[in-house]
Amino acid sequence: MSNLRTLVFFATPPHECSYLHDREATTMFVDPRAQVDKRLYSQLTALGFRRSGSHYYRPHCEHCSACVPVRLNVDRFTPDRSQRRVLAKNADLACTLVPAAFTERYYQLYARYIEQRHADGDMYPPSREQFTSFLVEGATDTWFLEITSADKLIGLAVIDGLDDGLSAIYTMFDPSEEDRSLGTFAVLWQIREAQQRGLPYLYLGYWIRDCRKMTYKTRFRPIEALRDGQWQILAPVSGAPEGPPGPDQGAS
Known part of the structure; x- marks a missing residue:
């Protein structure tokens, strides 16, 4: 089972922000091959991550911190x-x-x-x-x-x-x-x-x-x-x- 120390993260290329249309967004994802149980998911959530289906993500924008x-x-x-x-x-x-x-x-x-x-x-x-x-x-x-x-x-x-x-x-x-x-x-x-x-x-x-x-x-x-x-x-x-x-x- 994965843990915070062993997780690998990936970042998407900049893309159009879904909420602020004059800005670009970059998203950090947990490696989809990671085995995320409830305990690890809880830790990720406390660090600002969200779940969308099998993906765990959070904002990783270079020049913007609007998503809180x-x-x-x-x-x-x-x-x-x-x-x-x-x-x-x-x-x-x-x-x-x-x-x-x-x-x-x-x-x-x-x-x-x-x-x-x-x-x-x-x-x-x-x-x-x-x-x-x-x-x-x-x-x-x-x-x-x-x-x-x-x-x-x-x-x-x-x-x-x-x-x-x-x-x-x-x-x-x-x-x-x-x-x-x-x-x-x-x-x-x-x-x-x-x-x-x-x-x-x-x-x-x-x-x-x-x-x-x-x-x-x-x-x-x-x-x-x-x-x-x-x-x-x-x-x-x-x-x-x-x-x-x-x-x-x-x-x-």
Whole structure:
């Protein structure tokens, strides 16, 4: 089994940044031949890496440090008024954790979400192969959170279990249910789940100050950011609007 001392890393050539279109990005990947277990994955996550399918990556841009890993200390979190409204609005929903797997039901929800919410992104057009390689392959302790209304699947959140917390990998929802703020609801559910499991952190991927798709993350307080190798409280960001989680893939 691999460990931090034996890992080999590769860097991609510079490519167009998926979030800041006037910049180039470079991504560092763990050697895909490495055997990454839950313990090593947890260590990599604490160092700012993310998982996309079987790949573990983090930003490695020479002239840019805009992508900042963030996590929430769940025991210090108290929902604000807006988040309490989201919880109340969705009190009728049923939430069930199931092992990560491909089903046509999940894929149809994913396809509608990508086509209607992210048609301008790297993941358009959606495909079954893409769904599987992104959300199912490489899973070590990975779960899908089914969010249903009257037995209709309206949301799906992909969650990884870590030694010190949960990692919010991706959230998708039925675009016709936009008024429910299901992205925010899924994060709130994961916060409660981490608390119930006695885990201190919920990892939320990367935050970019100038990327509107990521501003929702700063509404969960106190949010911690990894800077210069140290996790520290991120100062409140003024004017950060609420919004649903978008894909971390491509954030580098």
